[in-house]
Structures are given as C-alpha cells and as structure tokens.
Amino acid sequence: MVIGVxxxxxxxxxxxxxxxxxxAVEEINQGGGVAVGNRRVRLKIEAVDLKDAQADVTVEDAVARLESFLTTSRSMAVVAGPFRSEVLLPAMDVIARRQIPMLSTIAMTPAMESKIMHQPDTYRTIFRTGLNTRYLADGLIAAMRFLNQQYGFRRVFIISQDAAWARSTVSLMLKLYFKPTGWQILATRHYPYETDDFSVALAEAARKDAQVILSIFDTPHSGQLVVQWxxxxxxxxxxxFISPMMGPGAWKRFNGRIGGVLNMIFELGNIPSQTVAPASRFYNAFKNRYQRxxxxxxxxxxxxxxxxxxAQAITATGSLDARRIxxxxxxxxxxGAMGRLRFNIGHQVIFGTDPEEAAVACLIQWNERGQRVIVYPPSLAEGxxxxPPSSAP
Structure with a gap:
C-alpha cells in the first residue's frame, strides 16, 4: 500500500x-502493517519534490508535477501536500478528480476549508492536520495578549514576508486583535523572499520605540533578522514566527547570537514536551532513527x-475504499504527538491551548544557554x- 509524500x-x-x-510507516510495519479486514498490509512511501517553494517555479509547474506523480505512482493517499498556499488550492482539483485522501500539513491558507465547505462532495477527501493561518493568527494573538497582560506592552512594529500566508496572518491579527484593543501599530513592512538585510526596519522600530517586533517569515535568510536584532x-x-529559529540547530548555525527571541512552534511534537508524553515519544523516536x-x-x-x-481509518473500516476512509x-x-486530533466541518484539525481537547501550537524562547524553553500556553509552559535588558513597558 503506497502513500505519497x-x-x-x-x-x-x-x-x-x-x-x-x-x-511512522516503519513503526506501523514493525507492528505487522495495517489491518485491512482479515489481512495485514504493509505500507510504503513514495515521494516527489513539487519544488513549489522555489521562486522560479510557477504554480502551474508545481501542480503538473503533482499530477504526473499521481499518474505514475500507485499512491492510494497523499500526505504533506504542496508547500505554498498558492499551489495547494489548484492542487485540490487534481486530488478531487482522483478522489483519493490527501492530508495536507504545510500550506496554511484557510481558503482550503472554504472550498471544502462550499463543495463538500467535490473536495471531501481533502483534510489538513497542520496549522492554518487562522490558527496561527489566534496563537500569535494569544501571545500578544499575554505580553500585554503580563508586561503592559501595546506598541508593535510588524515585519513580515511578502507572501499570501504571511499577509493573511498579519491582516487577521490587525483586524481581530491589534486594532480593536487599541494597540499602537507603528508600521507594517513586508519583505520579498530573498531578503537578508532587515537593518532599515529594525532601525525604524527602535526610533519608534517598539515594545514588540512581530515577525512572520518562512524564508531561509530570515534568521538574519534575529542576528541583526x-x-x-x-x-x-x-x-x-521565523522558520530558521525553530530547530535546535539554530543556536550553532547562528553562532549563539539568537538568545531572547520568541518563536512559534506550529505543532507540538516538533518540540518535546514535559506535559504531553506522545510529543516526546515522537520527537525522541525521530532523533533515535535519524541521529539528529x-x-x-x-x-x-x-x-x-x-x-x-x-492507518486508523483503514483499520476502522476494514477497507481501502476512499469514501469509507x-x-x-x-x-x-x-x-497523538500534537495533542488531541479531531477535524472540524472544513476538514481542518482543531487547534487550541489544552492538549487534552485539541492540537496545540506553542511559543518558545531561546535562552542564553542555547535552549528552547516553552513559555506559552500555560498548559505547556516550562519557564x-x-x-531584553533594556526593555521597558
């Protein structure tokens, strides 16, 4: 049984x-595979690089790669899915024509749920288990509210990537939180994918006495924002959220010049937790398997x-029929590793702040010893x- 990545x-x-x-496939196969009725079936991964994170790859080219892969592979389902939201939406039509399950985990546009809710019969086999921009905005809003309540902060300078998902996140935060609650929005600056010099924006933020510099990037060069800050x-x-700040390798990669930055980890399990045992089990299993x-x-x-x-859906139905799955x-x-996993009506996994009730994201802070410490939400906080020494409410 082939699952496409x-x-x-x-x-x-x-x-x-x-x-x-x-x-996951290795673990399931070590247990004898997936139970399908009275037989057990082993899983196999086949992968394709859609290359859709690259600036010189068009949406059409990425979608064509997906279609070609599905034509030549024997995949009965797809996981991970397109990287960019701009690619995910037309890719949904490719999946819909084939009526196979796709569990998207990276592209974040809430327009996916809208398409599913408006045409449920067409897009019924498509789900998302990762965070979307609406939940990212909710998580960042909760963090901003926490900073306001704890320290009285209310002056924000926004620096973000010029991409649909990042702009959508900023727009939601402005509309749902910053403007209604009276925060001073000192400026909003959007930067192209390849930017690695943020000194002008940082100087402007300092001139305007920003208490919080809200940053939203998934580009490889965006770590320089932290170094320059x-x-x-x-x-x-x-x-x-600055993608290069997420993993433990960031400390060495940036020569220890990142202490103090606060960063969202989109899904628990991508970092271990003292509170949620399955998160640490997955994290440590990954570390043991790949030696990093x-x-x-x-x-x-x-x-x-x-x-x-x-695998759970196949076992529950005793079938490989896509509709039953x-x-x-x-x-x-x-x-699981992210907390409790359930889908809403738009086939989006539900996120919250209590891992007993929902999947959870968390806010970490790099300390000066090179450690990532979960500081929010309170249900997961470890510090x-x-x-910053010169920071004042």
Whole structure:
C-alpha cells in the first residue's frame, strides 16, 4: 500500500516531514502493517519534490508535477501536500478528480476549508492536520495578549514576508486583535523572499520605540533578522514566527547570537514536551532513527500523525475504499504527538491551548544557554518569558 509524500522536499519543513512519514510507516510495519479486514498490509512511501517553494517555479509547474506523480505512482493517499498556499488550492482539483485522501500539513491558507465547505462532495477527501493561518493568527494573538497582560506592552512594529500566508496572518491579527484593543501599530513592512538585510526596519522600530517586533517569515535568510536584532541590543522583544529559529540547530548555525527571541512552534511534537508524553515519544523516536533532532517547527508532527490517522481509518473500516476512509477520517479522534486530533466541518484539525481537547501550537524562547524553553500556553509552559535588558513597558 503506497502513500505519497508530495511537497517541496528541499525545504526544512518538507525534508523533515518526509522523514517523519517514513518513521511512522516503519513503526506501523514493525507492528505487522495495517489491518485491512482479515489481512495485514504493509505500507510504503513514495515521494516527489513539487519544488513549489522555489521562486522560479510557477504554480502551474508545481501542480503538473503533482499530477504526473499521481499518474505514475500507485499512491492510494497523499500526505504533506504542496508547500505554498498558492499551489495547494489548484492542487485540490487534481486530488478531487482522483478522489483519493490527501492530508495536507504545510500550506496554511484557510481558503482550503472554504472550498471544502462550499463543495463538500467535490473536495471531501481533502483534510489538513497542520496549522492554518487562522490558527496561527489566534496563537500569535494569544501571545500578544499575554505580553500585554503580563508586561503592559501595546506598541508593535510588524515585519513580515511578502507572501499570501504571511499577509493573511498579519491582516487577521490587525483586524481581530491589534486594532480593536487599541494597540499602537507603528508600521507594517513586508519583505520579498530573498531578503537578508532587515537593518532599515529594525532601525525604524527602535526610533519608534517598539515594545514588540512581530515577525512572520518562512524564508531561509530570515534568521538574519534575529542576528541583526541581537546585534542592535534592541529594547523591543522580537516575537513571532521565523522558520530558521525553530530547530535546535539554530543556536550553532547562528553562532549563539539568537538568545531572547520568541518563536512559534506550529505543532507540538516538533518540540518535546514535559506535559504531553506522545510529543516526546515522537520527537525522541525521530532523533533515535535519524541521529539528529527535528529542525522544522511546522510539518513533521502532523505528517507523522497523518500516517497514523490513515492507518486508523483503514483499520476502522476494514477497507481501502476512499469514501469509507474519508468518512472514518471525518470522525477521527486520536491522542497523538500534537495533542488531541479531531477535524472540524472544513476538514481542518482543531487547534487550541489544552492538549487534552485539541492540537496545540506553542511559543518558545531561546535562552542564553542555547535552549528552547516553552513559555506559552500555560498548559505547556516550562519557564517564564525573559525580557531584553533594556526593555521597558
């Protein structure tokens, strides 16, 4: 039984998600495979690099790669899925024509759920187990509210990537939280994918006395934002999502010049937890299998869980029929590395702050000893937020 992993495999998220899928398949096969009625079937992974994170690859080319892969492979389901939201939406039509399950874990547009809810019969086999931009905005809003309540912060300077998912996140935060609650929005600056010099924006943030510098990036060069922020000894707290800051290798990669930054880990399990045992089990299993820790904070845990959700659905139905598997996925209720996994009406895994009730994201802070400490939500917190020495409410 072949499961396809189709995403941008040269990215941090894509690479670690493929490894997570392989780990889940190995674990299931070691247990004898998936029970399908009275027989047991072994799983196999086949992968394709959609290359859709690359600026010179068009949406059409990425979708064509997916279609070609599905034509030549024997995949009965797809996990991970397109990297970019701009590719996911047309890719949904490719999946819909074939009526096979796809559990998306990386692309984040909430427009996916809208398409499913408006045409449920057409897109019924498509699900998402990873975080979407609406839940990312909710998580960042909760973090901003926490900073306001704890320290009185209310002046924010926003620096984000010029991409659909990042702009959508910023827009939601402005509309749902910053503007209604009276925060001072000092400026919003969007940067192209290849940017590695953020000194102008950081200088502007300092001039305007920003208390929080909200950053939202998934580009390989965006780690330089943290290095440049650290070098300036900025009083503003750098907080948000910067992809290169997620994994433990960031400390060495950036020569220890990242202490103090706050960063979202999109899904628990991509970091271990003292509170949620399945998160640490997955994280340590990945580390033992590949002799390194997970570096991506988005993608691996939901991809790992997607394999188990598919296996659980197949076993529950005793069938490989896509419609029956889809119905079982719609009613799924699993305690896993991310917390409790259940889908809403738009086939999006439900996120919250209590791992007993929902999947959870978390906010970590790099300390000066090179450790990532979970500081939010309270249900997972393993330490308190440390402010920059020159920071003041």
């Amino acid at each position: 189709a995403t941008s495999l040269t990215t941090l998220e894509g690479r670690d998600s493929l490894l997570a899928a392989r780990l 650290k070098a300036r000894r900025s009083p503003g707290l750098l907080c948000g 820790e997970i570096e991506a904070g988005h993608g691996p845990a939901p991809t790992y869980e997607s394999i188990y959700l598919l 889809t119905a079982a996925l719609e009613g799924a209720d699993r305690m 308190e937020i440390l402010l």
